[in-house]
Amino acid sequence: xxxxxxxxxxxxxxxxxxxxxxxxxxxxxxxxxxxxxxxxxxxxxxxxxxxxxxxxxxxxxxxxxxxxxxxxxxxxxxxxxxxxxxxxxxxxxxxxxxxxxxxxxxxxxxxxxxxxxxxxxxxxxxxxxxxxxxxxxxxxxxxxxxxxxxxxxxxxxxxxxxxxxxxxxxxxxxxxxxxxxxxxxxxxxxxxxxxxxxxxxxxxxxxxxxxxxxxxxxxxxxxxxxxxxxxxxxxxxxxxxxx
Numbered sequence: 001x002x003x004x005x006x007x008x009x010x011x012x013x014x015x016x017x018x019x020x021x022x023x024x025x026x027x028x029x030x031x032x033x034x035x036x037x038x039x040x041x042x043x044x045x046x047x048x049x050x051x052x053x054x055x056x057x058x059x060x061x062x063x064x065x066x067x068x069x070x071x072x073x074x075x076x077x078x079x080x081x082x083x084x085x086x087x088x089x090x091x092x093x094x095x096x097x098x099x100x101x102x103x104x105x106x107x108x109x110x111x112x113x114x115x116x117x118x119x120x121x122x123x124x125x126x127x128x129x130x131x132x133x134x135x136x137x138x139x140x141x142x143x144x145x146x147x148x149x150x151x152x153x154x155x156x157x158x159x160x161x162x163x164x165x166x167x168x169x170x171x172x173x174x175x176x177x178x179x180x181x182x183x184x185x186x187x188x189x190x191x192x193x194x195x196x197x198x199x200x201x202x203x204x205x206x207x208x209x210x211x212x213x214x215x216x217x218x219x220x221x222x223x224x225x226x227x228x229x230x231x232x233x234x235x236x237x238x239x240x241x242x243x
Contacts, residue, residue, distance in 0.1 A: 002204065002205040002206030002207075003031045003032045003111065003205045004028075004029055004030050004031045004032070004202060004203070004204050004205070005030065005031070005032050005033070005034055005202070005203045005204075005205065006021075006025040006028075006030040006032070006033050006034070006200060006201070006202055007034050007035075007036065007115070007148045007183075007185045007200060007201040007202075007203055008021060008033065008034070008035050008036070008058070008185065008188050008200045009035060009036030009037060009038065009063075009117075009148075009149070009150030009151075009185045009186070009187060009188065009200070010036070010037070010038045010063070010150045010151070010153050010186070010187035010188060010189060010190060011035070011038065011039050011040075011049050011053075011187075011188045011189045012038055012039075012040065012041045012042040012043050012065070012187065012188070012189035012190045013039075013040050013041060013042060013043035013044060013045045013046040013048075013049050013085075013089065013189065014042075014043040014045065014049070014188065014189030014190065014198075014222050014239075015045035015048040015049055015052070015222075015225075016045075016217050016218045016219075016221050016222040016225075017188050017189045017198040017215075017217045017222065018049055018052055018188055018189065018198075019052070019217075020198060020215050020216075020217040020218075021188050021198050021200050021213075021215060021217075022052065022056070024213060024215055025200075025202075028202055028211075028213070030202060033056045033057070033058035033059075034058065034059055034060070034108070034110065034115050034148070035053060035058050035059070035060035035061070035115075036060075036061060036063070036115055036116070036117055036148055036149055036150035036151075036185060037060060037061045037062055037063025037064075037066055037104070037116075037117035037150060037151075038063030038064065038065045038066060038117065038150065038151070039053055039060060039063070039065075039066055039101070040065050040066060040069050040089050040093075040101070041063075041065030041066075041069065041082065041085055041086065041089065042065070042082065042085055042189065042190050042235055043085075043189055043190070043222060043225065043226055043231075043235065043239075044222075044225035044226050044228070044229040044231060045225060046069075046089045046092050046093060046097070047092060047093060047094070047097060049189075050093075050097050050100060050101075054100065059108055059110065059115075060104055061104055061105055061106060061107060061108050061115050061116055061117050061123075062101075062104040062105060062106050062117060062123075063117040063126075063150070063151070064117065064118075064126040064151070065082075065086065065089075066101045066104060067101075067126075068086050069086055069089050069090055069093070069098075069101060070098050070101035070102045071102065072090065075087070080232075081232040081234055081235055084231065084232055085231055085232070085235065088229065088230075088231060106123035106124050107120065107123045109143070109144060111205060112144060112145070112146075112205075113144050113145070113146040113147065113148070113203070113205075114142065114143065114144040114146070114147040114148075115147070115148050115149070116147060116148075116149050117149060117150055117151050118149065118151045119134075119137070119138040119141075119149070120138050120139075120141040120142040120143070120147060121137050121138050121140060121141040126151065128151060128152055129149070129151075129152065129158070129182070129184070130152065131167075132158070132164065132165040132166075132167060135158035135160075135165045135167075135182055136160070136164070136165050138158075138182055139158075139160045139165065139180055139182065142180060142182060145175075145179070145180055145181065146175060146180075146181050146183065146203075147180075147181070147182050147183070148183050148184075148185055148201065148203070149182065149183070149184055149185070150184060150185055150186070150187065151184075152184060152192070153186065153187035153190055153191055153192035153193070154184060154186060154187075154191075154192055154193040155170035155184050155185060155186030155193065155199050155201075155212055156168070156169070156170055156183075156184045157169070157170060157173070157181060157182075157183050157184070157210075158181070158182040158183070158184075159176075159179055159180070159181055159182075160179060160180035160181075160182075161179065170184075170186065170199075170212040171212065172209065172210065172211045172212060173209070173210055174207070174208060174209050175208045175209070175210060177208070183201065183210060185199065185200055185201040185212075186199025186200065186201075186212070187199055188200055189222075190238070190239065191242040192242060192243055193242060194241070194242050194243065195214060195242045196219060196239060196240055196241060196242035197214040197215055197216050197217075197242070198214070198215045198216075198217055199212070199213070199214055200212075200213050201213070219239050219240055222236075222239055223236040223237075223239055223240070224236075226239075
């Protein structure tokens with residue numbers, strides 16, 4: 001019997017959004033979970049989100065926020081708001097949380113498909129894919145027909161054809177055999193496509209169908225957590241507008 005996967009990404013310490021997504025996954029008949037990384041960062045519930053991911057038995061890959069929180073690398077490449085939350089998050093986590101994040105691989109292959117935070121051509125570099133040329137560089141090194149990713153917080157589908165790459169909107173679809181797909185699942189905890197609803201994908205391994213899910217959650221409660229933690233106000237405000 002085939003599996004039905006929920007592919008979650010860019011949770012970013014938003015427990016209000018994550019809990020709504022998990023409840024929806026159960027209602028949709030999901031059997032297994034995968035995470036495209038960035039469990040932590042930006043919001044105020046890092047330990048709670050890490051606990052949920054472990055409780056689900058959800059394999060995850062390393063996101064850039066996961067990497068910088070757990071390795072204590074220099075934050076000069078981060079914008080000030082993001083860097084402030086990384087520093088704050090480091091002080092919130094227990095060693096078991098740090099060890100869990102450090103253990104995450106940059107890329108996983110499971111049952112014929114792969115998961116990465118950024119790109120298959122340089123997963124440790126955390127590069128972004130916003131256009132056909134960047135997607136094409138990924139496809140050169142994508143070893144499976146289907147790869148799910150995150151990082152940009154914007155759901156989209158890149159399809160590799162004989163004559164190049166086409167960009168498809170995030171709608172429910174049947175994945176054509178013989179083609180390669182690089183699918184951004186959007187963000188659970190901080191969407192940036194102008195839609196503040198939590199985003200994730202359901203992948204049916206047997207039917208090769210992908211469904212994009214958008215869910216409303218208690219944004220005000222997530223904003224209140226950010227403010228109570230003393231994190232930058234901009235991070236609370238952006239949750240309401242999906243930017």
